[in-house]
Amino acid sequence: MGALFLVEGQVQGVGYRWFVARHSRRLGLHGHARNLPDGTVEVVVAGPETGIEELLGLLRTGPAFAQVTRVERQDILDEEVKYKYFEIM
Numbered sequence: 001m002g003a004l005f006l007v008e009g010q011v012q013g014v015g016y017r018w019f020v021a022r023h024s025r026r027l028g029l030h031g032h033a034r035n036l037p038d039g040t041v042e043v044v045v046a047g048p049e050t051g052i053e054e055l056l057g058l059l060r061t062g063p064a065f066a067q068v069t070r071v072e073r074q075d076i077l078d079e080e081v082k083y084k085y086f087e088i089m
Contacts, residue, residue, distance in 0.1 A: 002031070002046035002076045007059055009069035011041045017088045019063040020055075024086040027051035031081045034089035046081035 007016070017033040020043055024031065029047035036042055043059065045052055062068045 001049060001052075002044065002078045002081045003052050003056075004074045004076050005043040005045075005056070005059055006036075006072045007041040007043060007062075007068060007070070008039075008072075009062075010065075010067040011062060012039055014065040015063045016041055016066050019066075020059065021086050021088050023055060023058050024051075027054055029055060030083055030085050032083055032087040032089050044076070044081055045086075046076075046078040 012035050017035065020033040024045055027047065029045040029051050031043070031045035033041060033043045045055060056071065056073065059071050060068055
């Protein structure tokens with residue numbers, strides 16, 4: 001299974017996508033992170049469920065200058081994740 005996360009708060013301009021990429025790669029996940037026009041960050045990942053669960057905890061915290069107010073999760077199929085590595089968009 002994979003997951004799509006929408007992360008709200010002060011998550012753009014604070015190194016959030018790089019934070020997500022570093023931890024996703026370490027956890028053996030593939031997918032992408034990108035800024036959305038409404039100020040949120042979209043994170044799409046696939047890989048081991050234990051890695052996805054650990055990433056969820058990290059998404060709720062974020063890097064030092066982030067202020068995460070909400071993380072929404074939607075389960076998706078692995079096939080819906082287009083990247084074989086973790087990409088920052």
